[in-house]
Amino acid sequence: MMHHINKHLTGTINNQNINERLARLMEEVEQDKDVQHFLKEHEDKLSEEDILRSSSKLYEFVKEKEKFLSNDESMLAPGYEPKLFLNHRYIDVTYVPTEQLVKEQEENIIKRRVHAVSMPKDIRDATLSDFEVTNERKEAFSDAIQFINQYDTSPNVFHQGLYLYGTFGVGKTYLLGAIANTLATRAHKTTLIHFPTFCVEMKQSIKTDTVQSKLNTIKKAPILMIDDIGADSMSSWIRDDILGVILQYRMQEELPTFFSSNLSMEQLENEHLRFSQKGEDEPLKAMRIMERIRFLSKQVTMIGDNRRLYQD
Numbered sequence: 001m002m003h004h005i006n007k008h009l010t011g012t013i014n015n016q017n018i019n020e021r022l023a024r025l026m027e028e029v030e031q032d033k034d035v036q037h038f039l040k041e042h043e044d045k046l047s048e049e050d051i052l053r054s055s056s057k058l059y060e061f062v063k064e065k066e067k068f069l070s071n072d073e074s075m076l077a078p079g080y081e082p083k084l085f086l087n088h089r090y091i092d093v094t095y096v097p098t099e100q101l102v103k104e105q106e107e108n109i110i111k112r113r114v115h116a117v118s119m120p121k122d123i124r125d126a127t128l129s130d131f132e133v134t135n136e137r138k139e140a141f142s143d144a145i146q147f148i149n150q151y152d153t154s155p156n157v158f159h160q161g162l163y164l165y166g167t168f169g170v171g172k173t174y175l176l177g178a179i180a181n182t183l184a185t186r187a188h189k190t191t192l193i194h195f196p197t198f199c200v201e202m203k204q205s206i207k208t209d210t211v212q213s214k215l216n217t218i219k220k221a222p223i224l225m226i227d228d229i230g231a232d233s234m235s236s237w238i239r240d241d242i243l244g245v246i247l248q249y250r251m252q253e254e255l256p257t258f259f260s261s262n263l264s265m266e267q268l269e270n271e272h273l274r275f276s277q278k279g280e281d282e283p284l285k286a287m288r289i290m291e292r293i294r295f296l297s298k299q300v301t302m303i304g305d306n307r308r309l310y311q312d
């Protein structure tokens with residue numbers, strides 16, 4: 001059958017040089033197993049002329065398949081595998097997304113549901129299945145699973161988030177990331193903020209007059225995770241006008257909110273929130289914030305080895 005392509009080409013094109021070049025190109029096409037198989041499969045539907053008319057497509061197919069198999073960057077559609085198909089009486093090439101591409105695209109959609117602001121990069125790949133469950137961490141782990149299941153079943157009902165309390169390096173941030181990533185696989189959006197960095201950004205936003213718009217985005221996040229609260233000293237402006245406003249809104253709207261801290265709720269109230277940077281003791285203001293944190297979340301203690309010591 002492929003011999004006929006050659007014959008036709010040589011017959012129709014006069015220029016001898018082109019003739020020879022084309023004949024050589026089509027010889028390559030002729031060798032291709034997929035082309036052979038395709039032509040055999042559609043033998044009864046294709047005349048020699050149909051095949052001739054399709055020779056540039058056959059050539060495109062062979063060339064693009066070569067690039068595809070060798071992962072050549074110059075391929076027309078990276079991640080798409082060329083396939084021959086019959087378009088009436090004309091052979092054409094279609095580009096079919098590979099399983100890997102489809103998987104990557106799905107993963108990207110899922111990843112985009114997690115909005116992480118100033119968070120460590122390694123939480124992007126945090127999963128619950130990689131979370132090492134020890135005796136000390138099993139309560140946090142099972143509470144996390146329970147939250148995910150309950151929220152997923154009825155997202156419009158209020159669910160208390162978790163207040164993960166534990167020493168440096170036990171995996172609080174990792175667990176928050178894993179919860180967010182799991183929720184994302186079930187189409188739920190989460191915003192994670194590293195609280196000390198967020199505070200610095202809010203202060204800088206005063207200059208550009210963007211405090212309100214940034215505050216609005218954070219306070220309205222469907223699920224919010226406030227990482228490392230209590231790590232840096234807070235001004236009363238941050239405590240009352242930023243954190244207070246965020247928590248007030250989330251309490252009213254019953255939006256799930258998580259925290260992680262090196263301080264227990266008790267310590268956060270009495271050793272952190274009570275004292276402004278200027279050293280004033282404001283127990284009532286601390287109490288107001290803590291009421292909201294206690295409404296929004298349940299304290300879970302995480303104790304364990306410092307995982308950071310095992311790395312590198």
Ligand code: ADP
Nearest residue numbers: 122130131132168169170171172173174307308
């Ligand atoms: P914390 O927020 O409590 O200070 P991190 O979540 O930052 O601790 O965890 C410390 C380090 O250990 C990080 O690099 C994190 O990626 C890693 N890590 C924590 N928990 C796990 C886990 N269960 N499985 C794998 N790596 C973990």
Ligand code: MG
Nearest residue numbers: 172173228260
């Ligand atoms: Mg942390």
